[in-house]
């Protein structure tokens with residue numbers, strides 16, 4: 001495997017700078033909360049929101065956003081370490097086993113039952129709704145481990161972007177995964193090495209999962225103000241989402257829900273009110289025929305290409321999604337959100353279905369789960385990889401799914 005060497009001298013200087021800066025900046029002012037946050041001044045961390053926003057804080061813990069990355073443990077890793085269920089076979093004599101050893105959790109490559117390579121689980125990516133991928137540390141670099149986990153197949157699978165018949169540990173991972181799946185990681189530097197850019201990290205400075213300030217922006221001043229003015233009931237020193245234009249509202253979600261982009265600034269600093277053009281090097285193509293876009297990642301382009309968005313001036317992601325509550329697959333609740341604009345739709349086939357079937361599930365017909373071409377996972381006994389099924393955000397009329405829906409209600 002290739003090794004990446006960086007200049008120690010440069011790192012040392014940056015490190016000293018960071019230390020001195022953070023010391024100056026974290027000096028508590030009068031009335032200012034003192035908790036130091038890795039992101040520096042202005043940020044305070046989610047623990048500080050508990051007192052005043054208890055409900056939100058509590059329900060948020062169960063969401064996919066909160067759990068979208070984590071440090072590895074037998075709880076955060078959804079696959080099994082039990083003997084008999086802990087291996088992925090590449091060929092009859094080649095396998096990777098997931099092993100709990102005295103010094104941690106490992107992926108271990110074997111050939112003819114001889115151990116060849118072993119690397120510890122370093123980072124868990126994915127809340128475990130559908131799938132998880134795992135990364136490992138090698139000095140200050142991050143690589144993808146060979147085996148991932150598919151929740152729907154309930155099986156260890158070959159990691160996306162690795163060949164199906166070989167054990168590989170060499171996919172270098174840059175900051176992108178962390179930016180969309182987390183709140184912060186400290187990047188010490190980036191270097192061009194051969195064909196590619198290589199990111200160097202400080203693995204002790206990571207905030208896993210999305211925290212409150214990942215969406216709401218730095219909130220230390222807000223906490224400080226309200227702590228010393230308990231009589232004030234109007235939110236101060238925090239962006240007011242409802243007062244943003246619709247474009248700025250969807251931009252907040254689209255920083256992560258519009259696929260991958262070349263960035264000129266890290267989206268870790270994205271605050272409500274910012275626009276995508278402050279972060280992405282080129283504009284996102286919207287409009288036109290979006291129905292062919294992959295259902296993975298492109299929620300922004302798909303919803304803004306739908307008639308509901310185009311013909312109403314108010315539809316945004318939060319018309320349907322409550323960002324603090326896990327409402328996944330709760331079709332009845334989500335269908336009520338459609339009904340806020342579509343009160344009395346008459347369907348030509350209404351007579352074929354029980355009275356409540358249509359009202360409690362608009363979703364399966366108008367936003368069906370479709371196969372992703374980008375995310376496919378290969379199980380060991382199969383020749384081909386299976387696609388992840390993801391809800392399309394191109395709201396439309398899908399005759400095939402309508403037929404299936406009507407069929408499934410016949411008995």
Ligand code: HEC
Nearest residue numbers: 048049052212216219223226227232233234235239240241
């Ligand atoms: C000392 C009490 C207090 C603390 C601590 C606190 N807030 Fe608030 N916050 C308030 C009050 C009061 C309001 C206004 C009433 C409301 O909307 O609940 C508010 C409102 C908000 C709003 C709504 C803004 C809008 O659009 O109306 C957001 C977002 C928010 N807080 C985020 C946070 C975050 C993030 C934290 C933790 C970093 C936090 N708050 C900690 C008191 C507090």
Ligand code: HEC
Nearest residue numbers: 064065068126127129179180181252253256317321323328
């Ligand atoms: C920092 C990047 C980021 C931002 C900002 C973000 N998301 Fe996400 N979102 C993700 C990732 C990553 C996942 C996949 C989580 C997982 O299961 O690991 C996700 C998952 C979701 C899901 C699926 C949840 C589930 O339980 O099935 C919804 C819905 C969603 N996001 C809506 C939103 C909305 C609405 C906004 C804006 C208010 C938003 N997201 C902002 C990164 C982000």
Ligand code: HEC
Nearest residue numbers: 126127128129130131132133176177180256259260296297
């Ligand atoms: C541009 C933002 C973005 C980047 C970069 C990104 N992801 Fe994601 N990822 C998402 C979103 C959004 C979802 C969920 C929605 C979807 O699938 O459309 C997701 C879903 C996932 C899931 C499934 C989660 C679950 O529990 O169902 C895994 C695993 C995952 N990503 C791993 C990775 C890894 C590993 C990387 C880096 C190589 C990465 N992602 C880079 C945005 C991103």
Ligand code: HEC
Nearest residue numbers: 046049053056057060065210211212215216241242318323
């Ligand atoms: C995925 C992005 C995201 C995350 C993470 C997030 N919020 Fe929010 N929050 C929003 C959005 C968007 C709104 C506005 C919702 C609306 O007006 O429809 C909001 C609204 C609020 C409000 C005021 C309105 C309300 O719903 O009561 C408070 C208070 C708040 N958030 C606090 C928090 C706290 C505390 C956390 C962490 C525990 C948190 N938020 C995490 C996106 C997020």
Ligand code: HEC
Nearest residue numbers: 307308311312314315319337338341362363366395396397
């Ligand atoms: C904020 C209001 C709003 C919400 C919420 C909303 N829609 Fe719409 N939708 C519209 C408008 C406006 C149109 C355009 C109607 C027209 O052309 O007369 C539309 C059009 C449609 C169409 C026709 C699409 C086409 O291409 O002809 C369907 C189907 C639809 N909506 C289903 C849904 C479903 C299902 C939901 C919930 C998941 C939903 N809508 C949520 C406002 C909304």
Ligand code: HEC
Nearest residue numbers: 253257299300303316317319320327328329334363390391
């Ligand atoms: C008209 C209603 C509506 C709007 C607007 C909407 N969504 Fe959704 N979204 C849904 C429904 C319904 C589901 C499927 C049920 C579920 O998985 O919770 C869903 C699912 C998702 C998922 C999970 C997809 C999967 O299968 O893994 C993500 C991610 C998501 N939405 C993000 C967004 C983002 C980001 C926006 C704004 C750009 C947005 N949504 C706007 C209704 C909506």
Ligand code: HEC
Nearest residue numbers: 338339342345346347348349358359361362365397402405
């Ligand atoms: C069994 C599948 C199915 C279900 C469930 C369903 N729809 Fe439809 N919808 C269709 C089909 C197919 C059409 C095309 C017109 C027709 O056949 O009546 C349509 C048409 C529409 C239209 C466009 C009407 C027009 O005249 O342009 C809207 C809006 C709509 N549906 C909204 C909804 C809402 C809101 C719900 C949930 C309360 C819902 N649909 C439930 C399949 C479905």
